[in-house]
Amino acid sequence: SAIRLASAVHRFQVPKMNSERKISFARSFSTTGRHEQTRKLMLNADSCRKKLSEALSVGKVSHERIVSDARRYQPLINQVLISCKVQPEMAMLDGLEKSNRMFKSEAMMYDLVMCIVCEGLGKAGVATETSIVGEFASASREYAAAAGIFEFLCDDLLPKWAARGSQVDEADLPVECCFETAKGLSLLFKANGQQMAVATVLVRPGIPNYSLLAKLCLGIVEQLEAFVTWMRDNGFKQMARIEKDFFTLVTFQIQLQRSLSLYFYARSLWEQNQEYGLAIAFLSEAKVALRIRASEAADGIPDVSKIPTLRALKKDLDDLRAHLAIVLTTWERDNSSVYFEAVPLSVPSDKKLEKGVSIGKSDKYKMKNADPVLLALPEDALKRSDSDLAKELQEKLNSGFDI
Numbered sequence: 001s002a003i004r005l006a007s008a009v010h011r012f013q014v015p016k017m018n019s020e021r022k023i024s025f026a027r028s029f030s031t032t033g034r035h036e037q038t039r040k041l042m043l044n045a046d047s048c049r050k051k052l053s054e055a056l057s058v059g060k061v062s063h064e065r066i067v068s069d070a071r072r073y074q075p076l077i078n079q080v081l082i083s084c085k086v087q088p089e090m091a092m093l094d095g096l097e098k099s100n101r102m103f104k105s106e107a108m109m110y111d112l113v114m115c116i117v118c119e120g121l122g123k124a125g126v127a128t129e130t131s132i133v134g135e136f137a138s139a140s141r142e143y144a145a146a147a148g149i150f151e152f153l154c155d156d157l158l159p160k161w162a163a164r165g166s167q168v169d170e171a172d173l174p175v176e177c178c179f180e181t182a183k184g185l186s187l188l189f190k191a192n193g194q195q196m197a198v199a200t201v202l203v204r205p206g207i208p209n210y211s212l213l214a215k216l217c218l219g220i221v222e223q224l225e226a227f228v229t230w231m232r233d234n235g236f237k238q239m240a241r242i243e244k245d246f247f248t249l250v251t252f253q254i255q256l257q258r259s260l261s262l263y264f265y266a267r268s269l270w271e272q273n274q275e276y277g278l279a280i281a282f283l284s285e286a287k288v289a290l291r292i293r294a295s296e297a298a299d300g301i302p303d304v305s306k307i308p309t310l311r312a313l314k315k316d317l318d319d320l321r322a323h324l325a326i327v328l329t330t331w332e333r334d335n336s337s338v339y340f341e342a343v344p345l346s347v348p349s350d351k352k353l354e355k356g357v358s359i360g361k362s363d364k365y366k367m368k369n370a371d372p373v374l375l376a377l378p379e380d381a382l383k384r385s386d387s388d389l390a391k392e393l394q395e396k397l398n399s400g401f402d403i
Contacts, residue, residue, distance in 0.1 A: 001320045016056050063124075063129060075367070075370060120149035134203065140193045140197050147363070151182075175238050178235065190360030211265065213260075220356070252301055259301075261356070276335050276339040
């Protein structure tokens with residue numbers, strides 16, 4: 001029960017591409033992208049984008065497929081974007097966004113960001129699936145990769161997008177595209193990775209290092225609290241767009257990990273044959289920490305029986321409470337008949353763990369350098385008839401374009 005509870009995480013949905021928005025690189029760059037290498041790049045980008053879109057849209061998604069397809073598409077869209085950046089005068093003649101204003105690479109930058117977001121959430125999805133089947137060490141590595149991807153987004157790619165003078169309102173973007181959310185997810189996935197590390201220790205045969213487990217669980221508490229604090233202080237608007245049950249699970253995990261930290265530290269003291277009375281005090285506080293909170297502002301654990309998405313945790317939580325009660329009764333009986341140590345009414349502040357241990361990590365994510373392809377007008381492109389010019393002028397007048 002403790003293992004399943006300690007490793008409980010939220011399964012994020014992957015974003016979907018708008019199927020009504022028919023984007024074609026080959027068609028969009030039909031004028032300036034006629035060079036053989038350029039044409040091949042555009043066709044490959046179209047093919048890989050379609051495959052990623054299909055992977056995101058199926059009824060039962062495969063997170064491994066999403067990661068694989070996103071990795072294939074990412075270097076291609078990046079190469080197209082770099083080609084436009086170094087040849088802006090040619091990119092203005094073609095492009096994904098056409099309006100009554102000059103072409104900007106907003107659509108391609110958005111596509112690149114969302115491609116990397118898909119890879120990051122795909123990695124988190126793989127981590128969740130591997131943790132469900134008990135492969136906690138593998139899940140921890142997948143979360144490290146996911147954390148690194150969102151660190152790259154918030155530290156590198158999203159600031160570069162903003163520095164280019166993006167005119168896109170964050171309210172119009174998916175919440176995963178926002179800097180504040182990307183930063184928050186990098187913190188969250190490092191905490192999730194540490195949850196998997198704790199589960200890895202617990203499933204090993206033999207008596208674990210209870211003192212280390214206590215510090216690791218407290219480290220998870222600190223990381224999850226850092227995530228919540230960051231989102232409240234910097235991403236409150238984004239928080240309102242994320243399903244409420246997710247934050248309820250985070251609150252649940254903070255209180256659960258705090259209780260487990262107290263419990264493991266109590267076991268550490270008891271197993272070392274010292275300070276039996278203090279061990280009982282720690283265990284009592286661990287038991288109290290698992291009480292259902294009276295309100296959202298009160299101490300305690302959320303009532304998962306009233307939350308459909310979290311109801312599956314109830315049985316394991318009841319089993320953990322029962323286990324703590326049995327151990328506490330046994331220890332109190334042994335202390336009253338063998339050890340005769342005084343039991344403090346509460347754990348003295350100087351006896352509590354001052355700080356947890358954080359081992360949640362992120363793997364550095366990099367985009368490979370890409371060489372630009374040639375964007376050039378064909379020789380006959382500038383030969384335009386009077387009727388072509390008149391037609392273009394009429395279209396500008398009809399659209400209200402300032403000529």
